[in-house]
């Protein structure tokens with residue numbers, strides 16, 4: 290694996306992330322069972338499902354933060370169970386994560402937060418890290434003076450952007466976003482969606498996005514995967530969701546809220 294482009298060894302049509310037969314449980318409660326999922330290079334995949342179905346659990350399992358009882362996770366063509374520590378570190382450098390509530394360190398400024406992954410994975414001078422962090426700040430549309438602020442001094446939308454800047458700190462090939470627009474007003478959410486689409490288009494990012502936001506699913510996601518009954522019920526573009534015959538999928542994509550989103554012009 291090259292460090293410059295960890296996905297470089299993959300054929301263009303091979304999934305950048307391949308999850309097979311994943312089973313995860315806590316105690317006697319099974320959350321995921323025999324789940325398969327592919328994420329294609331350069332796509333924005335929206336991952337939806339009812340509350341508590343296991344969307345965050347799957348994301349954390351892919352990242353190796355939850356134990357699994359079975360199945361395999363391949364990232365950039367590498368089975369995570371069959372790689373040495375150096376390859377694992379290379380892969381971890383190539384994914385960025387935005388956790389559900391931002392998860393910035395409250396005692397660090399925004400610039401210092403963005404530099405946390407740089408300190409962990411690279412040996413750079415403080416001056417260079419400052420320059421790089423300022424570039425990430427601009428990339429996510431935050432003003433330069435936001436860099437010296439602490440998380441408690443930021444609005445919800447700014448926290449999301451700062452968290453995204455930190456997720457982008459190491460120029461990842463894929464980012465995992467857990468409900469990035471939750472808590473934002475519709476305008477802020479729309480602007481964040483536009484930012485994600487712009488980053489995908491300009492940086493060639495692959496995006497795995499857990500979301501409940503129908504507007505996001507309609508406006509930026511190339512494909513949508515629906516989690517239900519402990520596995521992926523259906524995966525495809527919005528047109529597939531609109532014709533899929535399953536009670537939850539029908540209620541979600543063709544119910545009253547969906548019709549409201551359509552009426553708003555999305």
Ligand SMILES: Nc1ncnc2c1ncn2[C@@H]1O[C@H](COP(=O)(O)OP(=O)(O)OP(=O)(O)O)[C@@H](O)[C@H]1O
Nearest residue numbers: 315320338339340341342343344345346347499501
């Ligand atoms: N570490 C854990 N130990 C025990 N149970 C857990 C753990 N992590 C998650 N769970 C349980 O797994 C289930 C799925 O949780 P998860 O957070 O993945 O749901 P979700 O689909 O992301 O929900 P939401 O949309 O509400 O955020 C829940 O019942 C949760 O309580």
